[in-house]
Amino acid sequence: MSRTSLDAIDIADRTGAWGCMTFFASSSAASPQETPARVALVTGASQGLGLALTRELACRGWVVAMAARHEEQLLAAVAQLEQECPGARLLARRADVSVEADRAALVDAVARRWGRLDLLVHNASALGPVPLPSLLEVPFEAFEPVFRTNVLAPVRLIQLAWPLLEAAPRALVVSVTSDAALEGYPGWGVYGASKAALELVTRTFAHELAGRSVRFVAVDPGDMDTAMHRAAVPDADPSALADPRRVARKMADLAESLLDPSAPPPGPSVPLRVTLGG
Numbered sequence: 452m453s454r455t456s457l458d459a460i461d462i463a464d465r466t467g468a469w470g471c472m473t474f475f476a477s478s479s480a481a482s483p484q485e486t487p488a489r490v491a492l493v494t495g496a497s498q499g500l501g502l503a504l505t506r507e508l509a510c511r512g513w514v515v516a517m518a519a520r521h522e523e524q525l526l527a528a529v530a531q532l533e534q535e536c537p538g539a540r541l542l543a544r545r546a547d548v549s550v551e552a553d554r555a556a557l558v559d560a561v562a563r564r565w566g567r568l569d570l571l572v573h574n575a576s577a578l579g580p581v582p583l584p585s586l587l588e589v590p591f592e593a594f595e596p597v598f599r600t601n602v603l604a605p606v607r608l609i610q611l612a613w614p615l616l617e618a619a620p621r622a623l624v625v626s627v628t629s630d631a632a633l634e635g636y637p638g639w640g641v642y643g644a645s646k647a648a649l650e651l652v653t654r655t656f657a658h659e660l661a662g663r664s665v666r667f668v669a670v671d672p673g674d675m676d677t678a679m680h681r682a683a684v685p686d687a688d689p690s691a692l693a694d695p696r697r698v699a700r701k702m703a704d705l706a707e708s709l710l711d712p713s714a715p716p717p718g719p720s721v722p723l724r725v726t727l728g729g
């Protein structure tokens with residue numbers, strides 16, 4: 452389906468640039484009054500794991516708000532999803548999660564459309580400079596944008612979306628992490644440190660908010676055949692890497708099992724870090 456055939460364009464949100472426009476795909480887009488089955492917000496949803504997870508959730512009947520920075524790729528992703536998952540209910544919005552105004556507008560769009568959020572996935576991520584430099588040589592300025600995207604954006608999105616998460620009967624926040632958070636791989640210091648910090652804040656939210664209806668988990672998807680992996684390790688053998696769609700299925704299964712009303716409450720039996728792998 453082309454952009455012009457999208458049935459509803461929320462022009463109330465439009466301030467001149469597409470960057471401020473929200474559009475809804477599919478004739479089954481929810482009205483403000485409608486309460487859909489489950490609502491997810493996936494950051495970095497225009498390609499790679501984020502797109503695969505959006506597809507998986509949408510095909511399972513979830514309503515998915517998807518965000519990324521680049522318009523063309525986001526539109527292409529929506530068109531692809533409409534082909535692969537007819538009837539998908541999507542809200543696509545151009546947003547840079549490292550920018551406060553974009554974060555606020557993104558959460559506001561979900562609030563106005565659905566008033567609740569069952570699943571928030573911090574998937575958008577910055578890798579930092581490539582080829583991957585050593586910590587001794589990396590330009591000091593490289594840290595800030597990586598930490599702004601990988602750590603500060605998730606914290607802020609949780610703060611902003613908290614009323615929506617609490618409005619769901621049960622909600623889950625997934626922080627997409629990496630084994631680089633644990634291992635100290637040469638060249639991966641900036642990215643790895645940011646993912647370690649992301650895991651720490653995710654764990655802290657979990658402890659601080661234990662007993663509430665929102666749970667938190669850090670998920671390591673394992674090595675996947677995506678643009679980010681190609682940028683980091685250009686000579687990797689793609690056949691040795693997981694298909695992000697396969698990983699997305701596992702992630703959706705995990706989310707649905709943790710959101711199941713019969714699942715045990717957060718506690719020692721429920722891990723705060725899960726490794727999926729291919």
Ligand SMILES: NC(=O)c1ccc[n+]([C@@H]2O[C@H](COP(=O)([O-])OP(=O)(O)OC[C@H]3O[C@@H](n4cnc5c(N)ncnc54)[C@H](OP(=O)(O)O)[C@@H]3O)[C@@H](O)[C@H]2O)c1
Nearest residue numbers: 495497498499500519520521547548575576674675677679
């Ligand atoms: N690939 C792997 O092997 C691997 C391994 C372990 C963990 N991970 C983690 O898995 C997640 C997904 O990685 P991937 O490999 O699928 O990445 P990817 O293919 O590079 O896709 C990244 C997505 O995030 C978006 N994005 C990046 N910066 C953003 C920002 N500031 N605001 C909004 N959107 C942004 C990109 O679109 P725009 O550029 O248009 O914004 C794109 O849609 C990441 O958290 C990554 O750290 C990946």
